[in-house]
Amino acid sequence: MTKREEHTATWQGTDDYIASDDLRRIVDVAVRLARPILIKGEPGTGKTLLARSVAAGLGMPLLTWHVKSTTKAKDGLYVYDTVQRLYDSRFQDHDVSDIRQYIRLGPLGESFAAKERVVLLIDEIDKADMEFPNDLLHELDQMSFTIPETGDTVTATRRPVVIITSNSEKELPDAFLRRAVFHYIAFPDRALMAEIVAVHFPDLGHDLLEAALTAFFRLRGVDGLRKRPSTSELIDWIGALVATGVDPERLRTELPFLGTLLKREQDLQVVLRQRAR
Amino acid sequence: MSDRAQRMLFGEFFFGLRDAGVRVGLSEWMALMQALAEGVVRPDLSDFYHVARALLVKHEAAFDLYDQVFAAVFADGAMPTGLADELLAWLEDPKPPPMLSPEELALLESLPLDKLRELFEQRLEEQDERHDGGNRWIGTGGTSPFGHGGKNPAGVRVGGGGGGRSAVQVASERRFRDYRNDRILDTRDMAVALKKLRRLTRHEGEPELDVDESIDETSRNAGELSLIFRPPRRNEARVLLLMDVGGSMDPYAHLVERLFSAASGLNHWRKFEAFAFHNCPYEKLYSSMWGGEGVPTADVLRDRPPETFLIMVGDASMAPSELTSKHGAIDYYHRNETPGLVWLHRLRSRFRRAVWLNPMPEAWWRGYSIELIASVFPMFPLSLEGLERAMDALVKGRTPDVPDLDPRLMGGFHLGGS
Numbered sequence: 001m002t003k004r005e006e007h008t009a010t011w012q013g014t015d016d017y018i019a020s021d022d023l024r025r026i027v028d029v030a031v032r033l034a035r036p037i038l039i040k041g042e043p044g045t046g047k048t049l050l051a052r053s054v055a056a057g058l059g060m061p062l063l064t065w066h067v068k069s070t071t072k073a074k075d076g077l078y079v080y081d082t083v084q085r086l087y088d089s090r091f092q093d094h095d096v097s098d099i100r101q102y103i104r105l106g107p108l109g110e111s112f113a114a115k116e117r118v119v120l121l122i123d124e125i126d127k128a129d130m131e132f133p134n135d136l137l138h139e140l141d142q143m144s145f146t147i148p149e150t151g152d153t154v155t156a157t158r159r160p161v162v163i164i165t166s167n168s169e170k171e172l173p174d175a176f177l178r179r180a181v182f183h184y185i186a187f188p189d190r191a192l193m194a195e196i197v198a199v200h201f202p203d204l205g206h207d208l209l210e211a212a213l214t215a216f217f218r219l220r221g222v223d224g225l226r227k228r229p230s231t232s233e234l235i236d237w238i239g240a241l242v243a244t245g246v247d248p249e250r251l252r253t254e255l256p257f258l259g260t261l262l263k264r265e266q267d268l269q270v271v272l273r274q275r276a277r
Numbered sequence: 278m279s280d281r282a283q284r285m286l287f288g289e290f291f292f293g294l295r296d297a298g299v300r301v302g303l304s305e306w307m308a309l310m311q312a313l314a315e316g317v318v319r320p321d322l323s324d325f326y327h328v329a330r331a332l333l334v335k336h337e338a339a340f341d342l343y344d345q346v347f348a349a350v351f352a353d354g355a356m357p358t359g360l361a362d363e364l365l366a367w368l369e370d371p372k373p374p375p376m377l378s379p380e381e382l383a384l385l386e387s388l389p390l391d392k393l394r395e396l397f398e399q400r401l402e403e404q405d406e407r408h409d410g411g412n413r414w415i416g417t418g419g420t421s422p423f424g425h426g427g428k429n430p431a432g433v434r435v436g437g438g439g440g441g442r443s444a445v446q447v448a449s450e451r452r453f454r455d456y457r458n459d460r461i462l463d464t465r466d467m468a469v470a471l472k473k474l475r476r477l478t479r480h481e482g483e484p485e486l487d488v489d490e491s492i493d494e495t496s497r498n499a500g501e502l503s504l505i506f507r508p509p510r511r512n513e514a515r516v517l518l519l520m521d522v523g524g525s526m527d528p529y530a531h532l533v534e535r536l537f538s539a540a541s542g543l544n545h546w547r548k549f550e551a552f553a554f555h556n557c558p559y560e561k562l563y564s565s566m567w568g569g570e571g572v573p574t575a576d577v578l579r580d581r582p583p584e585t586f587l588i589m590v591g592d593a594s595m596a597p598s599e600l601t602s603k604h605g606a607i608d609y610y611h612r613n614e615t616p617g618l619v620w621l622h623r624l625r626s627r628f629r630r631a632v633w634l635n636p637m638p639e640a641w642w643r644g645y646s647i648e649l650i651a652s653v654f655p656m657f658p659l660s661l662e663g664l665e666r667a668m669d670a671l672v673k674g675r676t677p678d679v680p681d682l683d684p685r686l687m688g689g690f691h692l693g694g695s
Contacts, residue, residue, distance in 0.1 A: 022327040025327050026327065026331045029312060029331065029332075032317045033308065035308070040337060069544075083486065083504075086504075130465070130469065171465035172465075173465070177335035177336075178302060178305055178335070180335065181331045182335045182336075183331055
């Protein structure tokens with residue numbers, strides 16, 4: 001059974017990040033059960049921002065590990081710069097027998113070595129190879145790993161809060177999923193969306209907000225869209241509406257700056273065709 | 278909480294989820310028990326709903342099933358597929374759970390269940406005082422896990438905060454219906470099998486350090502460092518997937534779709550292409566599973582390099598005339614001048630590494646059309662094991678040479694020139 005961390009503080013969301021009630025609870029539960037949190041959701045629902053907000057809310061530093069298609073699990077632990085050591089061996093100005101100076105900890109390694117408790121974000125884990133998550137299982141469970149080159153063991157003194165995001169590009173392995181606390185960020189409903197918009201545009205007029213949300217959710221309801229507009233597109237769009245001073249009444253009949261909401265040519269065509277009817 | 282209560286929660290909720298097809302294992306269940314025992318879950322059903330979901334369900338596609346099972350166990354909703362007789366029988370006479378492997382049973386025994394149970398009961402008893410009653414943690418008719426002592430301890434409502442709706446109401450709403458895709462995780466298994474298809478070659482690009490060569494060369498230089506770089510290895514495999522989307526394939530549509538999404542999401546080959554056909558490919562292939570533009574089969578035959586891996590998917594079940602006759606295509610308006618079997622033979626002759634995946638269970642492979650197609654393509658079942666065998670056959674190049682077509686099969690059609 002996993003070691004239980006003493007409870008520090010409860011994350012409540014921060015001023016710049018509005019979290020739904022259940023998301024707040026999941027973060028709290030995961031922190032207390034010392035299990036990694038796996039966050040999935042449509043692009044643009046704030047998965048990456050969540051980690052930043054949790055870190056700020058709990059008053060812990062944030063370490064980020066952006067996963068790419070070429071990332072290997074070991075990269076997150078440490079990198080042994082053998083080439084540098086080889087080069088150094090040609091001159092007498094370094095003691096190349098000290099391997100430690102060529103070992104650099106990766107983000108996961110650093111989160112273990114940190115003196116204080118940190119939040120570690122493993123961003124877009126599904127970008128990497130299919131076996132990548134499995135390769136991390138042992139380290140995430142034990143919160144410790146050994147560097148064979150030096151014989152050193154890096155052990156977490158304070159178990160980091162691990163937040164993992166995935167865009168579902170690939171399915172994740174079962175063994176990995178079993179250990180995680182899973183949360184799916186559902187698309188915000190209208191009330192929550194109004195709150196989110198208010199964070200970005202505190203002075204937005206009520207009429208414009210209502211008109212924009214109505215138009216936005218109607219647009220999301222259109223059948224046959226390849227990529228439905230998400231929160232970040234809505235924020236951009238309202239930004240454009242505000243900057244140009246569009247009259248809320250106008251949104252009833254037309255959608256200016258449609259290109260900020262729909263990024264695909266085909267989707268624009270679908271919407272324009274529907275409106276023509 | 279009584280033994281019976283424990284059994285009911287475990288039996289109904291855990292097995293209800295498993296029965297409904299949610300892949301809940303014992304380690305997930307024990308995580309929930311731990312959360313309950315440690316008081317991480319607030320004594321309120323709404324919180325239990327969210328926390329249990331986060332710990333038990335690891336894919337949004339299964340949220341809908343979870344909602345249904347939750348509503349069935351904690352209210353009077355219906356189980357998604359009905360309680361299996363097996364489960365009911367088990368509840369009558371609880372013996373070691375039938376669906377657990379020996380490893381899982383050992384895990385169950387190694388956990389301090391009594392301790393957990395004690396703590397869990399304590400939490401549940403605390404609920405009496407805090408809540409104002411009137412909801413239905415307790416099902417009607419005394420069937421509830423927690424209904425001992427003649428009193429409903431729960432009647433749990435959402436505490437403070439947003440919404441004010443009960444978890445059962447939330448669950449009954451089934452908001453996650455749209456997220457269902459019934460292709461939970463199996464695409465991964467397929468992707469693992471498909472990944473075997475590779476053809477590694479040295480290729481131009483950012484050179485990589487060749488460690489072995491560098492060491493050799495440096496030794497030869499009496500320790501003077503010499504680094505050897507080489508072009509990187511890259512997977513040059515090209516894969517062509519042709520899928521039958523004809524009517525008799527409907528029962529297997531989800532399976533084929535899964536294969537398609539596994540293959541297209543893999544991003545592992547130099548090139549991946551997929552086309553569709555109805556029953557048998559003729560002079561045209563379709564660019565999507567839902568019809569779409571036609572691509573001349575002759576172009577595909579000519580333009581795709583012969584070393585392309587060809588994967589055909591179909592039930593190979595049709596009227597023999599669809600294979601052997603001119604104008605035999607099932608689509609009424611489609612008048613093919615060349616019999617389907619000839620097209621199949623051309624595909625197979627061009628792409629020497631080719632397999633046919635049949636979604637039907639092997640035991641059902643009877644019929645003349647299957648026999649005919651199996652004489653042209655090595656046929657494998659579209660099961661995980663069959664897929665693995667097929668990939669092995671493709672990579673190792675063990676697909677046998679294609680025999681010449683017997684013109685008599687096509688009654689009068691002249692093969693000349695093909």
